[in-house]
Structure formats: structure tokens, C-alpha cells
Amino acid sequence: MTTFRESLARVASRRSFLAVSGLIATAMCRPALAQDAGTPSASGWAMTDGRGNTISLPTRPERVVAFSPVAAALWELGVRPVGVFGPFRQEDGSPDPQIGEVDLDAVVSIGDWEEFDLERLIALDPDLLVGLSLPDVPNTLWYVPEDASATVEAIVPTFGVTPSDRGHLGLIEDIESLAAALAADLDAPGIVATRNEFTAAEAELRDLLAEAEGLTALVISASPDEIYVANPSWFGDLRFFLAAGLPIIEPETEERWEILSWEQAAKYQADLILVDNRGGGVPFPVLDPIGTWQSLPAVQAGQVGPWHAVAPYGRRAFSNIVRELTEIIRQTDASVVA
Template structure:
């Protein structure tokens, strides 16, 4: 989701110009769906089949080896041990350093076929001779960061695999990416995965901390003219925070595209909150910039210094969300009821 891609279709629908807004086995046996079981790793030789979250069955002569992935999918799969040959979507900042959205992917060892919204180098993609393209989906059957104008050509080059990011919570998505990784030959029992899962489970069990109980938490992103209040049920991470017991502000009127309620800066005080979580992506304004808006600076949570980061597009792996939950627990432990 780049600024205008806060990922989510709501930003795109608003025309912001910002775009913040699966598993298989060998031998021809189809793998279970996202909600079912843990498939065995596929053999690199022999037929490979997989049914993605569009209900699309993918059949290839052998297990895909040359995988190209949108950065969110690439980062999750990397943590499970899958190494894509190329990525697309936000992975490099203007200063040449890694965009946080790409996680632990070594961008010096993968090709880039696009770094911003609507940038997908089809010619380079073809030259890489990919076996499979993987991307998440924030809208039904629409692969995130795959430009619609080139979709037909891209589909002809290699099979595509979509992971739905809608109406699910973090554990479900981690499980699903784990299934995809297993199908591609990864070992989910690897020590680094097991260690990360233990951290994830412990941090989940600790939320909300005793200090966080009773705190009202507002989650938002912002641009020069508007504030976007996140609707928890439309964001997998916020849905999970709610499931764990965090008291999140639910906007009264969500935009037509879902995900957000758009407010003017004059209405920054629409919702009372003890804590504000601000989108940490580069497309959203930083808290220091936001504080230059008088209506935001006057909010009780801002005055109390209880404004923290929201990692809106963290990769869906145990490593990614162990870090997120541990930091959230640390931040909320410092906050007080206002």
C-alpha cells in the first residue's frame, strides 16, 4: 500500500494518488485450503499443484523454483526459508536503504522489477523466466501491486498465486504463508521459525499488559489534507489486537471502500483516545509533522507523549509479528489512562 497506498482499496478509491491505501504437495494430490491442515513439503520433481485463495488451481510440471513475489509476500516467505529471485513493491527507500516493508529480504541478492505503485517492469519479469508469481490480495481476486493494465500479460508468463488478506487475522495469515512456504519446499520446523513462534505466542499472551487494560487506542494514518482512522476489522493486525483484548477505536462511518474513515484535520478530535498509533510507512506523515497541525497537537494523547508507531504492513510471519507485539507491549506499558 503506498501512500496512496496505505494498502487498502479505500485509499485508491478516494483517488489519493497514494496507495496506502498457499499449500501443495507432490504426486498430483491437491493441498488443503487455507483453513485446513498442514500440508507436507512438495517434492522438487514431479507434478506440483496448489489452489490459491481465488480458488484457482495451479498445476506445474515440477515444484516452482524461480519465484517472484510482492514485497509483503516475499518478506513473509523469506522468514520461512523461501528465497525469491525478484520482488516488486516498496523495498528500497530514496537513500538506497531497505524499506521496512521488505523485512529481512536481502535486496542485494534479489532482482527488482518495481519499487512503487504502478511500477512493474514486464520486460524484466519475462527475462527472469519465473516459475511462479505470489502476491497478497486486499481486494477480491486482485493481486496487490500487479498493475491491471499489464495483468493479462503477466498471467501469461507464469502462474500467479494469490493470498487473501481480507477478513482474516494475523495467525491465519501466518499459517497460510507457512502453507505456501511448505509447498515450495521450506521447513517449518526449522529452529529459527520455532524460536520466532515461541516469541510470537508469548507476546500475544501478554497483550494487553496490565497497564494497557482500559486504554482506548486510536489507529490512524495521515496526509497533508486528511486523517484516515483505521477500521480494526478490515486490518488483519488490528483485528488480532482486538481479539487479544485491546480496546481500539472503531470509526462510526467507514468510507465506501472500507478500511478507513477519512477526516479533515479540523476534525482530528472526533474520537477520544488515551493512545494513538500512527502508520509508520514512509507514505504517511510522521508524528513530528502531524504535531504541526494545531488540532492534532492539542489532543490529550499527543500532549501526554502517548503516540507510538503502527507497523501497518508488517510481513505475516512469526518473526515479523513477534517484533510488533513485543514493541506494542513495551509502548502500552508506558501509557496511562487520560
């Protein structure tokens, strides 16, 4: 399992940051998924992925291997991957949050970070591998080692879902299009109910924020040595929350993070602080001894909540995050910072 500390180390690099979040949005446009593709016909199955590559196969893929957050989203939609790669189990044996509701006993793990097992991939005899393709790191799929990319392509056709200017919801919708092409019934009662629940959760958040006059929020990752202030324009989920009306403080940088020392912790004052919880939870034991952390008004008021910087790319999982944030905001005093 990727620990909180290890994740922070990755965040420091340009390449790793984009992938760790899984929730980013970029200002880049890219080809949309083919709306009429993925239907079996005399000519087989074909679909264009987020990289602009058209994957053409004799028949619809049945045996799918997917990156953990993508696998979780497909699972929500009734598509059952045979294998996954990426975060799988936590140290206590429980499912990693990124794997969502996937039955870990029903799938084979190809490996976590730097553990991609080509022999396991071959043994699964997959028809399609679905991964996360990042615009800043072209010609790669996250968690597929670059030195193994050519071998993987020789084993199985790959399909890349790509964050876009539409943010996190756009990523969710693209995976839904892929699921439909893999024979998922998006009109099934359970899926329609999930879609309606998401719409209701979004509306509730928007209504609450419309009344939360004066509220400010700060989103960070943190370690014992530094604070990483998130630039919301780089994160799909944060862009969604901004659009819903959450006033997230934007740091003085055009990059993904503004890195501050703990001596600079008071630079940005907010009524609510959301802290990156990758690795299992907000690291209060790590932050509690830090005096400047304890001096922040939001911390003193107990107005600190989790930021799910990595999460499944499914509508149900995101609905849960939206509802959780709504309850946090409902209990937040917007006058903590004048």
C-alpha cells in the first residue's frame, strides 16, 4: 500500500503529482470518446480512447484489466474486470479506498506501484487493458512502468482514459461511455438510482453553499516538514467544488502546489481546511505536535476535514464524497476567519 509519506514524496515531482490525485483536470482539450463505437457488428468492436487512439478488435472485449480507480468505476456499472493494477489492499488487508467496491477475491492484482507483474498479466489472457493516460506524460499509462510499456502493448490492446477540461465529472462520464461499450446497461435501475443520487447530492451541496456567506476553504497536503497548498485549477474534484460554490483559496502559484514551510502556515487563513487523506486518513498524529498548525483558526475551531485526493472514478464514490463535504460544511462556522 502507498503510505501517506510515500504519496507526498511522489507529489513533489511533476510526473507523479498528476497521477497520484487521479482527480485532476487539465486545461487541455482532447478527442471525445466515440459515441457510436463499441457496438459489436460484422466489423467487430472499435472505440476511440482519451489519447485519440482507436482500438479495433474482432469482438467486444470480455476479459478486462483496469487501473484500480477505473476498475472501481467499471464495477459500479456492472463491468467485472478480471484483473486490476494499482492500489489494492491496505496494510491491514482491507481494500484500498481507490479500489472501491471491487471484490478483491474475484480479481487478480497485477501489482501496485513499481510492481507490475507481466507474467500475471499474460496468465489472465486479457482482451483489453484500461489505464489512466496523463496529458503531461504522453505515451504512458499510470502504474504501467515505462520500460514495460512496449511489452504490455504486445500482450494486450490498451485503452487510456484521460482527464480533460471537463474535470472529474468528465472523467466519470467517459468511463460510463466505455462501460456501455463493454455491454453495461446504463439504464439499469441501480445505475439510474446512483445517477439520481449524485444529482441530488450535487444539488444539496450547491444549495448549502449558496447560503454559506463568507465561507472560505483551504485544501492542502501536509508532512512534518512542509505544507503543500493545492491549486484547485489543477484538480478535477476541486474544480467541481468551485463550480458548486465552494470558495477555495487559490495559492500564489500557477503550478499544482505552493510549498510552504510550517513557519509560513498562517499565510492563508480559512474557515475550513481540507487535508489530503491518502494513505488512510488525515494525519492528525503527524500534525498535532506542530505549533503553527495548532495556531490556525480552523484547527482551533475543529474545522478540519478530509480531502479525498485519490478516489474511485465512479459516480457512487463521488456522491459519497460530495455528501461528506456537505455535512462538513453544514457544521462549519463561516465566521472563524474575519
